Amino acid sequence: MTNVEDLIQNHMADLICLRHEIHQNPELGYQEHGTAKRVVAALDGIEGLDIRTGVAETGVVVTLGADRPGPMVALRADMDALAIQETSGLPYASATDGKMHACGHDGHTTCLVGAVRVLSAIRDELAGPVRFVFQPAEEGGGGGGRMCDEGVLDGVKAIFGLHGWPYLPQGELGVRSGPFLASSDRFRIVVDGQGAHAAFPHQGVDPIPIAAQIVLGLQTIASRQTDPLDAVVVTVAQIHGGTADNIIPAQIELRGTLRSLQAGTRRSAMDQIERIATQIAAAHQARAQVTITEGTPVLANDRIAAGFGQQVASTASLTPVDIDPVMGGEDFAFYAERIPAAFFALGVRPPDRDSYPALHQPDYDFPDAAIATGVALHVQLARRFWSDAADELNG
Numbered sequence: 001m002t003n004v005e006d007l008i009q010n011h012m013a014d015l016i017c018l019r020h021e022i023h024q025n026p027e028l029g030y031q032e033h034g035t036a037k038r039v040v041a042a043l044d045g046i047e048g049l050d051i052r053t054g055v056a057e058t059g060v061v062v063t064l065g066a067d068r069p070g071p072m073v074a075l076r077a078d079m080d081a082l083a084i085q086e087t088s089g090l091p092y093a094s095a096t097d098g099k100m101h102a103c104g105h106d107g108h109t110t111c112l113v114g115a116v117r118v119l120s121a122i123r124d125e126l127a128g129p130v131r132f133v134f135q136p137a138e139e140g141g142g143g144g145g146r147m148c149d150e151g152v153l154d155g156v157k158a159i160f161g162l163h164g165w166p167y168l169p170q171g172e173l174g175v176r177s178g179p180f181l182a183s184s185d186r187f188r189i190v191v192d193g194q195g196a197h198a199a200f201p202h203q204g205v206d207p208i209p210i211a212a213q214i215v216l217g218l219q220t221i222a223s224r225q226t227d228p229l230d231a232v233v234v235t236v237a238q239i240h241g242g243t244a245d246n247i248i249p250a251q252i253e254l255r256g257t258l259r260s261l262q263a264g265t266r267r268s269a270m271d272q273i274e275r276i277a278t279q280i281a282a283a284h285q286a287r288a289q290v291t292i293t294e295g296t297p298v299l300a301n302d303r304i305a306a307g308f309g310q311q312v313a314s315t316a317s318l319t320p321v322d323i324d325p326v327m328g329g330e331d332f333a334f335y336a337e338r339i340p341a342a343f344f345a346l347g348v349r350p351p352d353r354d355s356y357p358a359l360h361q362p363d364y365d366f367p368d369a370a371i372a373t374g375v376a377l378h379v380q381l382a383r384r385f386w387s388d389a390a391d392e393l394n395g
């Protein structure tokens with residue numbers, strides 16, 4: 001068998017260049033036109049690839065060995081950036097004010113490009129087709145769901161993805177079976193009272209103390225209404241209302257986020273938000289309107305797919321470590337809802353450092369030194385998919 005590490009090293013200079021270009025030219029969800037072009041250009045000249053662009057607007061789907069009979073495995077990366085002003089001071093820092101790759105999707109995209117190149121070079125060793133999914137709009141835009149709706153999982157048996165994880169050192173791979181990342185939904189509560197002169201509160205219905213009671217009432221969803229061994233977060237992140245110190249406003253708006261690790265908990269927390277808000281308002285002769293905007297579902301890793309990743313890790317020079325679930329969201333969940341899937345946390349913290357900038361921070365940068373292991377993990381997941389550990393997934 002070909003030595004994959006040597007093959008990866010042959011591509012490293014190109015891949016580092018590609019990541020710096022993507023990092024310097026960040027694009028928000030569904031605007032990744034330039035990034036998609038760079039992905040396609042980086043695959044120019046490779047024979048036997050079926051490349052579809054414009055999937056879910058700006059997504060790119062590449063299939064290697066489409067005519068192979070075996071079951072198909074898919075690998076996924078995300079391409080979008082965030083609306084944050086970069087402060088890293090790097091030579092390839094964002095050239096666009098107010099946008100940057102603060103979640104490292106430049107690194108994920110680069111690792112998957114590397115995987116296409118390496119797997120193309122060893123295509124004769126593959127027993128089935130491989131699909132590479134470069135999706136748009138992971139950061140709250142539902143890009144993964146739209147990619148699924150446009151058929152990227154048709155014929156696919158299992159899908160794998162990775163996220164650069166600054167909380168683990170390079171060389172480690174966080175693996176978890178079951179719920180790993182939380183569902184992420186938004187809520188908006190509008191409390192309608194009746195405005196009045198601030199000195200004559202009895203002549204109106206003041207929505208401010210009502211909104212305050214709703215905020216406190218929502219705290220009981222986590223503390224009193226959910227199993228202490230389950231996890232739920234209800235955060236009111238915005239309160240808007242009022243115009244002057246001597247006027248009682250007619251309306252207050254509350255906005256926030258709901259996170260959970262179980263589909264059932266998610267549903268009951270949504271019901272509780274609705275009930276607490278409307279009934280506290282009703283108790284005070286006001287009215288509350290609740291709007292919940294569903295975001296990503298819970299990302300639960302398939303037990304067999306996660307176990308397969310754990311076995312493959314060492315062939316990518318990675319040490320698998322158990323990892324706890326976190327309450328952040330990740331729209332890889334849309335794929336995992338549909339077919340066996342596993343999402344891994346690729347350690348990116350330099351080994352000589354105790355800490356590294358966190359995700360979504362203005363100085364985060366997916367380290368070049370983590371690209372090779374990211375490529376290797378993708379390559380080995382695909383390469384070994386038709387052998388040993390993956391038999392159950394293929395069944």
Ligand SMILES: [Zn+2]
Nearest residue numbers: 103139359360
């Ligand atoms: Zn992110």
Ligand SMILES: [Zn+2]
Nearest residue numbers: 103105138163
């Ligand atoms: Zn991310």
